[in-house]
Amino acid sequence: MASRGDATRVLLRIAFRNLGASPVRTAILGAIVLVGSLIVVVGSSVLDSIDRGMRTSIQGSLGGHVQVYDADSEGTLELYGGLRGESLLEPIEDFARVKAVLAKVPNVRQVVPMGIDQAMVATGTTFDAALERLREDVRRMEAGDRGPERLRLYAAHVAHVRRMIGLLGEDLEAARAIADLESREIKSRMDEFDALRRAGSDEFWAGLERDRYAGLEFLENRVAPVAMENAFTFIRYVGTDVEAFFRAFPLAEVNEGERIPPGRRGILVGKQFAEEWLKLKNARRLDQIKDARDRRGKEIAEEEELQRWVRDNRNGIKEILLQLDPVRAEEVAAALRAALHVEGTEGLEPLLQRLFAATDRDFDEKYRIFYEVVAPRIRLYKINVGDVITVKAPSKSGYFSSVNVKVYGFLQFKGIEKSGIAGMMSVMDLMSFRDLYGYLTKEKSEEIRRLKETMAAREVDREGAEAELFGSPAPVQGETRSAAIDERALVRSAGERAAGAAELGSRVYSQDEIESGVALNAALILEDSRPRAIRRTMSDVRAAIAANGLGLKVVDWQEASGMVGQFVTLLRVVLFAAVVIFFAIALVVINNAMVMATLQRVKEIGTMRAIGAQRRFVVVMLLVEIAAVGLAFGLAGAALGGVVVGIIRAAGGIPAVTDLLYFVFSGPALFPTLGRMPVAISLVIVLAVAILSALYPAIIAMKVTPVEAMATED
Amino acid sequence: MAIVSVQNVSKDYMLGKTVVPAVRDVSLDVGEGEFLSIAGPSGSGKTTLLNLVGCVDTPTSGTVVVAGQDTAKLSERALTDLRLRTIGFIFQSFNLVSVLSVFQNVEFPLLLQGVLSKPERRRRVLDLLEAVGLSDHTRHRPSELSGGQRQRVAIARALVTRPKLVLADEPTANLDSQTGANIIDLMRDMNRRDGTTFIFSTHDPKVMSHANAIVRIADGRIAAREAVTAPGGA
Numbered sequence: 001m002a003s004r005g006d007a008t009r010v011l012l013r014i015a016f017r018n019l020g021a022s023p024v025r026t027a028i029l030g031a032i033v034l035v036g037s038l039i040v041v042v043g044s045s046v047l048d049s050i051d052r053g054m055r056t057s058i059q060g061s062l063g064g065h066v067q068v069y070d071a072d073s074e075g076t077l078e079l080y081g082g083l084r085g086e087s088l089l090e091p092i093e094d095f096a097r098v099k100a101v102l103a104k105v106p107n108v109r110q111v112v113p114m115g116i117d118q119a120m121v122a123t124g125t126t127f128d129a130a131l132e133r134l135r136e137d138v139r140r141m142e143a144g145d146r147g148p149e150r151l152r153l154y155a156a157h158v159a160h161v162r163r164m165i166g167l168l169g170e171d172l173e174a175a176r177a178i179a180d181l182e183s184r185e186i187k188s189r190m191d192e193f194d195a196l197r198r199a200g201s202d203e204f205w206a207g208l209e210r211d212r213y214a215g216l217e218f219l220e221n222r223v224a225p226v227a228m229e230n231a232f233t234f235i236r237y238v239g240t241d242v243e244a245f246f247r248a249f250p251l252a253e254v255n256e257g258e259r260i261p262p263g264r265r266g267i268l269v270g271k272q273f274a275e276e277w278l279k280l281k282n283a284r285r286l287d288q289i290k291d292a293r294d295r296r297g298k299e300i301a302e303e304e305e306l307q308r309w310v311r312d313n314r315n316g317i318k319e320i321l322l323q324l325d326p327v328r329a330e331e332v333a334a335a336l337r338a339a340l341h342v343e344g345t346e347g348l349e350p351l352l353q354r355l356f357a358a359t360d361r362d363f364d365e366k367y368r369i370f371y372e373v374v375a376p377r378i379r380l381y382k383i384n385v386g387d388v389i390t391v392k393a394p395s396k397s398g399y400f401s402s403v404n405v406k407v408y409g410f411l412q413f414k415g416i417e418k419s420g421i422a423g424m425m426s427v428m429d430l431m432s433f434r435d436l437y438g439y440l441t442k443e444k445s446e447e448i449r450r451l452k453e454t455m456a457a458r459e460v461d462r463e464g465a466e467a468e469l470f471g472s473p474a475p476v477q478g479e480t481r482s483a484a485i486d487e488r489a490l491v492r493s494a495g496e497r498a499a500g501a502a503e504l505g506s507r508v509y510s511q512d513e514i515e516s517g518v519a520l521n522a523a524l525i526l527e528d529s530r531p532r533a534i535r536r537t538m539s540d541v542r543a544a545i546a547a548n549g550l551g552l553k554v555v556d557w558q559e560a561s562g563m564v565g566q567f568v569t570l571l572r573v574v575l576f577a578a579v580v581i582f583f584a585i586a587l588v589v590i591n592n593a594m595v596m597a598t599l600q601r602v603k604e605i606g607t608m609r610a611i612g613a614q615r616r617f618v619v620v621m622l623l624v625e626i627a628a629v630g631l632a633f634g635l636a637g638a639a640l641g642g643v644v645v646g647i648i649r650a651a652g653g654i655p656a657v658t659d660l661l662y663f664v665f666s667g668p669a670l671f672p673t674l675g676r677m678p679v680a681i682s683l684v685i686v687l688a689v690a691i692l693s694a695l696y697p698a699i700i701a702m703k704v705t706p707v708e709a710m711a712t713e714d
Numbered sequence: 715m716a717i718v719s720v721q722n723v724s725k726d727y728m729l730g731k732t733v734v735p736a737v738r739d740v741s742l743d744v745g746e747g748e749f750l751s752i753a754g755p756s757g758s759g760k761t762t763l764l765n766l767v768g769c770v771d772t773p774t775s776g777t778v779v780v781a782g783q784d785t786a787k788l789s790e791r792a793l794t795d796l797r798l799r800t801i802g803f804i805f806q807s808f809n810l811v812s813v814l815s816v817f818q819n820v821e822f823p824l825l826l827q828g829v830l831s832k833p834e835r836r837r838r839v840l841d842l843l844e845a846v847g848l849s850d851h852t853r854h855r856p857s858e859l860s861g862g863q864r865q866r867v868a869i870a871r872a873l874v875t876r877p878k879l880v881l882a883d884e885p886t887a888n889l890d891s892q893t894g895a896n897i898i899d900l901m902r903d904m905n906r907r908d909g910t911t912f913i914f915s916t917h918d919p920k921v922m923s924h925a926n927a928i929v930r931i932a933d934g935r936i937a938a939r940e941a942v943t944a945p946g947g948a
Contacts, residue, residue, distance in 0.1 A: 612875075
């Protein structure tokens with residue numbers, strides 16, 4: 001007995017032979033299907049990989065799996081910062097209570113307190129550094145060290161400071177020449193001119209020899225503030241339980257130095273932040289040129305930007321010259337003459353000019369010389385491991401709060417070391433965060449209590465108390481967080497409370513002290529972090545929050561990351577739109593081609609109907625034909641997609657040309673992986689579109705009557 | 715016993731808003747084993763009448779009974795089935811499936827029927843191809859054959875299901891007269907061999923002279939029905 005198989009076989013035979021009979025049509029339809037399936041396969045492979053990369057970057061650096069913050073907050077949590085600065089979050093008053101409740105929720109492994117904010121850091125100036133060396137000489141000389149080496153250094157340091165004062169004077173004179181002498185700005189700075197003029201005079205330096213400390217004081221108090229250009233910088237930091245932080249975020253690691261010891265105050269400065277904002281500009285530009293050449297294959301000769309960096313470096317050597325006193329300057333010059341093979345006694349300035357005038361031919365050599373010869377003899381970063389820095393921020397009360405913290409090391413995130421998105425972030429202890437934020441730690445409240453007692457119950461409210469006690473610089477103009485910043489006051493106060501800082505710096509806080517108090521948000525780390533588990537735990541967390549009246553908002557890592565997290569969603573929408581548009585066009589083209597093919601075959605279809613083929617037969621015949629195209633070329637497209645993905649991987653991945661890409665790729669390049677899902681999805685889409693586009697022609701075919709077979713040709 | 719019984723059948727076509735009658739009140743019985751020619755000039759209604767008999771078209775009025783079945787009472791599917799199992803078709807322009815070989819074209823109706831096993835089909839197709847003299851051309855495509863050869867393939871295809879009735883609309887119109895005569899001879903042989911009823915239309919007197927009966931049509935009506943006493947010649 002014959003079976004359905006025979007009819008199917010003839011259907012397939014006719015379908016394939018029809019495809020073969022019009023190769024051009026088949027090729028066009030095939031190409032469309034192939035390209036469509038290729039787009040879907042490659043696109044979704046890339047997207048999935050980006051999704052994975054972003055997951056790694058966000059979850060491993062700051063996001064964790066779930067974040068909670070106060071539900072009454074004006075802003076939304078944006079871990080990596082938003083367009084308009086930090087978002088305004090209401091504080092979580094008692095983190096310990098939140099932790100106690102949330103740690104009990106199933107699947108929650110860890111609850112990490114966080115407080116993200118921006119602050120200013122006094123970085124000190126080159127002038128400060130030079131004065132510091134001079135002060136050291138004076139101290140030793142006063143202590144009795146009058147050896148020739150000491151005197152030589154002292155002379156060099158005096159010359160260095162005098163030279164800097166000379167240069168500052170030139171700058172100011174230049175500014176005066178173009179400024180309106182009657183303007184208020186100039187008048188207010190008149191005493192600066194006077195101070196500089198006096199410090200530049202021979203009498204002053206003669207006087208210094210008589211009373212060195214008095215002279216130094218004048219230089220520090222009257223002259224140094226004039227030189228405070230670039231004396232502070234902004235940092236973005238997260239105040240946290242440092243031990244918990246490193247346990248929670250596997251990507252976080254100390255690049256240089258060590259972790260903040262448990263319970264201590266301290267800061268780990270973001271490595272990438274240090275590279276971009278704290279590093280000597282010339283060194284930074286050399287790094288950028290090297291990066292562009294090595295990683296992006298650019299050449300100085302061809303790239304305008306690289307040429308500009310070289311030019312800026314030649315103009316920027318003053319910054320290096322200013323750092324060097326005559327003794328060191330000659331040391332560097334001698335080393336440079338040897339390294340650059342220069343005969344004679346060429347001075348440091350032309351030598352540096354020579355060093356920074358790099359071309360593609362000698363760049364690598366000069367880069368090496370810079371780091372081997374010049375870098376060890378200058379201050380490469382404005383902040384170094386071991387420094388105690390003053391961090392200052394407008395507190396909740398509107399006054400400036402400041403804390404001195406020791407820099408224990410530099411922080412980076414594995415795999416995304418070069419990303420500015422995560423790498424700008426510094427990590428600070430939670431106690432210091434609370435001081436800056438303006439909330440009182442227990443110990444401070446205690447101090448206030450004692451103070452109140454001794455001062456016989458003088459009424460001071462909390463915010464006032466803070467101003468009473470700490471820093472208490474005169475309230476800066478206006479009492480809002482956006483208060484104008486008095487740069488000079490900031491710099492001057494840098495050294496003021498060093499004694500208190502030393503005491504606070506050596507204090508070890510208990511876990512209880514760390515956890516009892518304010519945080520802005522908390523990251524939850526889960527045992528099972530698959531998307532479904534995260535969703536389930538989020539609803540458990542919401543229930544626990546509601547049951548305990550904590551009033552917290554719960555968001556997943558992607559939402560918590562702010563704009564960054566939207567990136568993949570955006571890409572998905574773009575890819576989806578592209579695919580929809582492509583397949584809409586494909587639908588029309590395939591439909592047209594099949595309508596044409598059907599109309600050409602009306603007589604043949606009529607004949608088949610006349611000799612006994614049912615309607616279903618001709619419809620299926622057409623669908624089989626288009627489905628065969630869809631399946632064959634869809635598979636070919638998917639296979640080609642696999643090849644393309646393989647080629648991309650072999651060629652070193654998709655390079656992360658922007659910082660955002662670097663972050664979401666979780667590394668310098670994206671290596672897409674071919675998933676089974678994209679292939680399956682592409683085949684389903686391609687087949688669905690193919691069959692959909694064959695529906696109208698199928699209807700036409702169905703309506704062909706056997707009478708058509710009888711119609712005579714010509 | 716009539717294999718085809720047409721009673722008072724009319725068929726009108728709409729040409730814009732005008733009604734064009736193609737067949738007017740025709741009644742005709744065709745007995746089993748007949749070799750009947752429908753003769754008449756172009757536009758006389760021959761093709762329409764054949765379409766009605768072949769169940770590929772439905773009458774405006776009247777009844778058509780084929781192999782004992784009143785076609786007006788059959789669904790579209792049932793009509794298609796009736797065509798598949800009872801009727802064979804031969805077309806003026808051969809109407810072979812261009813992408814199939816000679817063998818596959820002939821086999822096609824058997825596959826649609828799905829009754830015979832593969833060896834049985836093969837046997838029957840090859841027998842018929844031998845009978846129409848195309849044993850050497852089984853693998854050829856229609857485009858590689860002459861007109862006469864193609865029409866032989868069409869005859870084999872029409873007969874392969876062993877239908878009771880074969881309808882042929884101007885089977886020789888696209889052939890030269892010698893080839894046309896050969897084709898008619900072949901059809902006549904088949905009619906004699908298996909007793910299959912043949913109804914074919916033609917306007918060629920030489921061709922119609924091979925029939926054992928001629929129905930003459932003019933203006934959609936049957937003008938005459940005459941028996942041919944001495945078939946052959948031409």
